[in-house]
Amino acid sequence: MKPLNADLHCHSTVSDGLLTPAEVVRRAHGNGVELLALTDHDELGGLDEARATADEIGLRFVDGVEVSISWGDDQTVHIVGLGVDPADPALRQGLQQVRSGRDARAGRMAAELDKVGIHGAYQGALRHAGNPALVSRSHFARYIAEQGHARDVKSVFDYWLAKGKPGYVEHAWATLGDALNWIIGAGGIAVIAHPGRYRMSKAERQELFIAFKDLGGRGIEVLSGPAKDEEVREFSRIAREFGFLASRASDFHGPGESWMDLGKLPDLPDDMTPVWSQLV
Numbered sequence: 001m002k003p004l005n006a007d008l009h010c011h012s013t014v015s016d017g018l019l020t021p022a023e024v025v026r027r028a029h030g031n032g033v034e035l036l037a038l039t040d041h042d043e044l045g046g047l048d049e050a051r052a053t054a055d056e057i058g059l060r061f062v063d064g065v066e067v068s069i070s071w072g073d074d075q076t077v078h079i080v081g082l083g084v085d086p087a088d089p090a091l092r093q094g095l096q097q098v099r100s101g102r103d104a105r106a107g108r109m110a111a112e113l114d115k116v117g118i119h120g121a122y123q124g125a126l127r128h129a130g131n132p133a134l135v136s137r138s139h140f141a142r143y144i145a146e147q148g149h150a151r152d153v154k155s156v157f158d159y160w161l162a163k164g165k166p167g168y169v170e171h172a173w174a175t176l177g178d179a180l181n182w183i184i185g186a187g188g189i190a191v192i193a194h195p196g197r198y199r200m201s202k203a204e205r206q207e208l209f210i211a212f213k214d215l216g217g218r219g220i221e222v223l224s225g226p227a228k229d230e231e232v233r234e235f236s237r238i239a240r241e242f243g244f245l246a247s248r249a250s251d252f253h254g255p256g257e258s259w260m261d262l263g264k265l266p267d268l269p270d271d272m273t274p275v276w277s278q279l280v
Contacts, residue, residue, distance in 0.1 A: 003267040006035040006276050008062065009080055009193060009221065009249030010262060014046035015066075016129070016138035018254025021046035024262070025053040025061070031263035035276055037064035037082055041136060042098040044086045062279055065091075066193060067183065068098055068173040072204060074163070076173060078193035079212075080221070080247070081183035083279050088186035095182070098174050103132035108169045109140060109161075116166040118149055137161045138253065153257050163199065176208075180215045189278060191219035191247050195238070196231040209242055219245040219275045222268060226259035236269050246272035 011017035012024045019027065021038060028036045036059055038050045047063050054061035064082050071077045084091060110122035122135075124143030129135040141156035144167075150156040160167045174182075183190045192212055195205065209220075220242075222235045239246050246268050250260040268274055 004034050004274070004276060005032050005263050006248050006274070007033045007250050007252070007263050007265070008035070008037040008064065008082055008191075008247050008275065009039045009066065009224070010036070010252040011040055011066075011254075012038060012046045012050070013130075015040035015043050015134060016136045016253060018257060021050035022053040024252070025050050025059060026057065028262040029054075029057050029059045031261060033059065033263035035060045035062065035280060036262075037062035037080075039064035039066040039080050039082075041066050041078075041134075042068055042095045042102075043134065044084075044092065044095065047086050060280060062276075064188075065095065065183075067095070067179040069176050069179045070171075070173045071176060071208060072200070074170050075198060075200065076171075077176070077198060077208065079176070079179045079183065079217070080191040080193045080219075080249070081179075081186070081188040082191060082219075082247075082275060084183060084186040084188035086186075088182075091182045091186040094174065094178060099133045101171060101173070102135050105169060105171045106132070106135040106140075109137075109167050112169060113140070113144075113160070113167045118144060118147065118160070118167070121167075140167065154259075176211060177215055180212070180217055184216050189219055189245070189275060190217040191221060191245070191275060192217065193221055193249070194224040194251060195220055195235055196224070196227060209238060213242050213244075217244075218278075219247050221249045222246040222272060223248045223265045225249070225251045232266075232269070236272060239272060245275035245278060247275045 125139040128139040
């Protein structure tokens with residue numbers, strides 16, 4: 001049987017993507033995606049539009065969200081919630097709390113960038129975001145690349161916005177327990193997003209996986225964006241060790257910005273239990 005072309009992590013203009021929710025859905029459908037989840041950062045506002053478009057063109061759709069959490073020594077980790085109820089009051093209130101800190105962080109980031117000669121960064125990022133509650137590092141990255149301080153959006157993070165770089169500022173997001181309570185309470189499945197992207201030792205990563213499972217987490221992105229073969233092997237091993245469901249996720253943000261287009265990932269390893277087995 002041909003594996004399902006599922007893509008369960010992507011973004012729209014409701015958070016830091018370049019395409020509207022409807023455009024994301026249509027692009028996914030055009031790329032052969034058979035099951036799609038829109039997972040905007042700390043935001044549910046694009047789900048109605050995405051689902052309506054998916055229903056119109058006959059694409060199976062999953063309501064999702066990507067929650068920002070703080071973990072360990074100032075590490076930001078992302079937890080994807082799949083199959084959540086967007087109307088759940090606790091989830092909505094929790095995400096509102098997370099979003100409320102974004103504008104303050106953006107002001108601090110702009111002040112740090114101003115010190116190293118990148119001026120007007122807050123206004124530039126806000127122009128890309130359109131809403132102070134949605135301003136993210138991606139919006140700063142677009143402005144910085146626009147101003148010629150980096151060759152492209154991807155490289156901005158390496159030089160300006162990653163931990164230890166001039167535009168990085170610490171910020172307290174939700175806790176892991178909060179995020180899982182909101183997702184599980186809203187009927188969803190919690191999945192660790194892009195586990196290979198975090199700057200952690202193996203021991204620190206193992207600690208995260210243990211805590212995640214203990215709190216009710218059930219999945220891990222075995223395939224995420226441009227995952228290298230060794231990363232796929234490692235996170236397949238982790239999925240087996242912890243009994244995690246495996247997810248397949250492009251983390252698509254927009255044409256020209258993303259490492260992977262919607263629906264273009266390789267198939268999951270044959271022995272993985274896909275997370276969509278619990279969603280459809």
